[in-house]
Amino acid sequence: MAWHLKMLNLLFFWQFIAIVNIVSCEYLTVNTCSGPIVGVPQKTFVHQVPYISYKGIPYAQPPVDKLRFRVPRSVKPWTEPLVTTNEYRPSCLVIAQAFLFGLKSNQSEDCLFLNVYTPVLEKSKTKRKLPVLFYIHGGGFNEGDGTDAFQAPDFVMEHNAILVVINYRLGPFGYANFNLHGYTGNMALKDQRKALKWTKKNIKYFGGDPDAITMIGESAGAVQVHLHLLSNSCKYIKRAVMLSGNAFNYWSYYKNNNVDLFREAFKNELGDQTSDEEVLNYMINAPAESIVAKSPALDIISRTTLLFYWTPVVEDKRKAVHPFLLQKPHDIYANNNFCANCRNVEVVFSVTSSEGFSFLDYTQPYAWIEALKSSSYIALPYHGLTLTQDTAKYQAVQNKIKKFYFGDGEIEQTPERLNQYVQLTTDTNFVIPFYEAMRLHSKVAKTYCFYFDINLNTNIVKLPRNLTDIEGMGHIEDTGYLFKINEPKYSFLYDQTLADRSNEINRKTICAWKFVTKLFTDFARKGLVKYDNPVKSVKNAKCIHITNDGLRSITRPHGRAIKFWRKAKNCLYPFIVDEF
Structure with a gap:
């Protein structure tokens, strides 16, 4: 009898433990319109603030087999709980010739997942209505993913906002336009729109406000955010931020039909099957590994201008x-x-002060000098320019550009010359379109500008590549102050910074993580109330100047260069037709 009582007590004990576990874990479960999802408890990097991650939520059906190159289809609902883990679901396929990031993540054609991070720990989260940051990663339209390699949520979680980061199809899988019915490109943008609609519908279950979604993108991600602002996606968002990119960047557009790229890359496999329909049929059925291995990624037509093959199309x-x-x-x-x-x-x-140095070959930072002895090395960044490089007018403008940035002296391997070259590539690829976008969009909606110029201990390009002779902040380095970067090549910078808070530069770096993230989350929450100075005219545009010591104001950054480029474009204007 005593033995039976002992077993009964033990049974009651384990039942009690099970009930406690169920109750204690209920706050991890959200019941979305797609189905129940169970998250994972986490803590932030700096202050150990608790939050919940929901990694690998499918927002569309797998774009495989006959759905390759097609519009994404809505995900099928599920009834059993989707139990997420600390592991991310596969990222989208990256073609072999892409090299900007070099991510080694698990990749698959079945990749349309998003990740949600929320600081809301209550069982019922729908009453909170926190602002939502919806992030589109960069990577030249060919690379990147929605993992925490470059977008860890720690800083955002400490500012009481929700972060959503998505995967979307890349390279030919995301952008190839065959100009045939149902195969007209922009699959990546349609993926993003599908993920945005899912977020709008379901974010309240994570504690987010569906009417306070701010879409943010960096580089190619920023280009696509701008294109969302030119589409019907606006009904899903309240605000938008474009970091180092917009639709007017020269590299944001290649051409409208990609069939010739496939014809060349797969000419041996295609043989005489070269019609658009035959090429499409082959590519639909080709092994994904073959497309990854043989598709071209980008062409550097000049060291001053990038050209990506897979881009948004009309x-x-x-x-x-x-x-x-x-x-x-x-x-x-x-x-x-x-x-x-x-x-x-x-x-x-937004732009950074020295975008161009992130594209230098850091093993040969002066490799451009020999080529620059000829002005023909300089490209004119205007789509629709009918002048060819062998015309006198084209060459005259090239010579003026060279003189503006380098003067008449000898171009030698000095830090001064390196910084001049960086400013040339910065202005050509980023600052010119930055001003063009502000000029046009300020006539449509309330428009602001950020100018990033931080030079501290988590500048993830400059420090690991030992480019400390270059002034300013490079491309992608701004994101390292909004997100913790866990990619092993850069994560040590964060560990070193946090480990020694007695160091003044480390203290400034930690402070910058805070004021940069606060700027973004405050904007998502209520707009730029404290800095409400929208652009009225680019001639006197006042931008928020983001510096080592905090937020300042700067009027018309790179103004002298923009005045020069405006004159150059006016000279070329009669020869520019049908500009993208």
Whole structure:
């Protein structure tokens, strides 16, 4: 009898433990419109603030087999709990010739997942209504993913906001336009729109406010955020931030039909099957590994201008299914062809002070000198320019550009010359389109500008590559103050910084993590109330100057260069037709 009582007591004990575990874990479960999802408890890097991660939520059906190159389809609902873990689901395929990031993540064609991070720990989260940051990663349209390699949520969680980071199809899988019915490109943008719609519908279950979604993108991600602002995506968002990119970057657009790229890359496999339909049929059925191995990624037509092969396109309305972009951006602005929602979205355009140095070959930072002895090395960054490089006018403008940045002296291997070259590539690839976007969009909606110029201990390009002779902040380095970067090549910078808080530069770095993230989360929460100085004219645009010591104001950064480039474009204007 005593033995039976002992077993009964033991049974009651384990039942009690099970109930306690169920109750204690209920706060991890959210019941979305797609189905129940169980998260994982986490703590932040700096202050050990608790939050919950939900990694690997499917937002669309796998774009495989006959769905390759097609519009994403809505995810099928589930009834059993989707139990997430500390592991991310596969990232989208990266073609072999891409080299900007070199991520070694698990990759698959079945990759349409998003990750949600929330600081809301209550069992019922729908009453909180926190601001939401919806992030689109960069990577030249060919690389990147939604993992914490470059977008860890720690800093955002400490500012009481929700972060959503997504995967979307890349390279040919995400952008190839065959100009055939149902195969008109922009799959990546349609993936993003599908993820945005899922977020709008479900973020309340994570404690987010569906009416306070701020879309943020960096580099190629920023280009795509800008294109969302030119589409009907505006009805899903309240605000938007474009870091180091917009639709007017020269590298944001290649051409409208990609079939010739496939014809060349797969000419041995295609043989005489070279019609558009035959190429499409082959590519739909080709092994994904073959597409990854043989598809081209980018062409550096000049060391001053990048050119990516797989980019957003303008779709043919007669052939597109759920088209995303039906007009060129310049035409949309010229015709004032915006949906009403887009006029209510507050936007920020942003650049860093020295974008160009992130694209240097850091093993040979002066490799460009020999080529620059000829002005023909300098490209003119204007789509639709009908002048060829062998014309006298084209060459005259090239010579003026060279003289503006380098003067008449000998170009030698000195830090001064290196910084001049970096400013040339910064202005050409980023600052010119930054001003063009502000000029046009400030006429449509409330528009602000950020100018990043931090030089501290988590500048993830400059320090690991020992480019300390270069002044300013490089491309992608701004994101290292909004997100903790866990990619092993850079994560040590964060560990070193936090380990020694007695060091003054480390203290400033930690402070910068805080004031940069606060700037973004405050903007998502209520707009730029404290810095409400929207751009009225680019001639006197006042930007928030983000420095080592905090937030300042700067009027028309790179103004002298922009004045020069405006004159150069005016000279070329009669020869620019049908600009993207």
